Amino acid sequence: MEKEFVFGHQNPDTDAIGTAIAYSYLQNKLGYNTEAVALGEPNDETAYALKKFGFDAPQVVSTVADKVKAVMLVDHNEPQQSSADIDQVKVTHVVDHHRIMNFNTADPLYYRAEPKGCTSTIVWKMFNENHVEIPANIAGIMASAIISDTLLLKSPTTTPEDKTALEALAKIAGIDYQEYGLAMLKAGTNIASKSEEE
Amino acid sequence: MEKEFVFGHQNPDTDAIGTAIAYSYLQNKLGYNTEAVALGEPNDETAYALKKFGFDAPQVVSTVADKVKAVMLVDHNEPQQSSADIDQVKVTHVVDHHRIMNFNTADPLYYRAEPKGCTSTIVWKMFNENHVEIPANIAGIMASAIISDTLLLKSPTTTPEDKTALEALAKIAGIDYQEYGLAMLKAGTNIASKSEEE
Numbered sequence A, B: 001m002e003k004e005f006v007f008g009h010q011n012p013d014t015d016a017i018g019t020a021i022a023y024s025y026l027q028n029k030l031g032y033n034t035e036a037v038a039l040g041e042p043n044d045e046t047a048y049a050l051k052k053f054g055f056d057a058p059q060v061v062s063t064v065a066d067k068v069k070a071v072m073l074v075d076h077n078e079p080q081q082s083s084a085d086i087d088q089v090k091v092t093h094v095v096d097h098h099r100i101m102n103f104n105t106a107d108p109l110y111y112r113a114e115p116k117g118c119t120s121t122i123v124w125k126m127f128n129e130n131h132v133e134i135p136a137n138i139a140g141i142m143a144s145a146i147i148s149d150t151l152l153l154k155s156p157t158t159t160p161e162d163k164t165a166l167e168a169l170a171k172i173a174g175i176d177y178q179e180y181g182l183a184m185l186k187a188g189t190n191i192a193s194k195s196e197e198e
Ligand SMILES: [Mn+2]
Pocket: A009, A013, A015, A016, A075
């Protein structure tokens, strides 16, 4: 089976990168040949989460059509937020928690959207629906995505299912999500280096 | 909770009407207040299936915004195939097996698409994922939708999951799907009345 890239939006956040890693893992287990990539370098928060759970940053690409024929999108669907040449590849799967806008396809596809606080909450449901076990490091990066998008379950977009998912994932990852979450969010604000610059 | 209409495309086929009935039942079980309606009268095939499983034809509507504020779509997403005033209501849920085209929303929503032979195959998965039992008559109308869209599993769009779903649903409905399917498809061709007219 030919390889497909899995990626989130430009200027990636922890959901875009973390959920791409998790969804690519799930799709590999389900028989697809996928690789998580990113449309930009991880920010400080995401870099902290990747390091914590032992992941290298995904390959950064700005175009995809020169490398694959088909792709899977997470955490976005709008073409203007995607790779510059998204119109030159086939989108076979989307998992997202945003409105749908200017997303048109030539063929039927897998599209899974839910109005939840984070894409990883939806992917957590998909792991369960497909009875695929979640490894500790994948659970950790998904928990990081939920913490990031919901600001530790405090953003107005947070739903009860985000809390259920975060609790379940934190247990698998073996972390205290309050403690880890504050540290991760703090890494994102990068207070130390900003203070030095100022 | 305010009522939402659930409906398929204009010139409805057995998937559009049958899956609207089944998905409305599922969503009611999940806590929504829904009513299956249709954008046109059932064709002869659909009328045969509705009668077989004891359903009245759903209310036919040409506009929806005068009756509800929010709707759920099955078996279509393109506005030009939907109610004339679809732009005046909020689409909260979509279940479909077609390409996505000109479907834009202001807000996040539930969207579930898979490249299967019939929308009822996807709704059958959703019943299972949500651990909702399927009553015999609902199973029968879903089986009818799959038989219709896949021409008894013979159309090129048929997938292995359509077969699995049809077998499971036929068992719940207590029908021999080959025998019933031929009778239903024959009712759709309306050979008797056509012969008389000719
Ligand atoms: Mn994001």
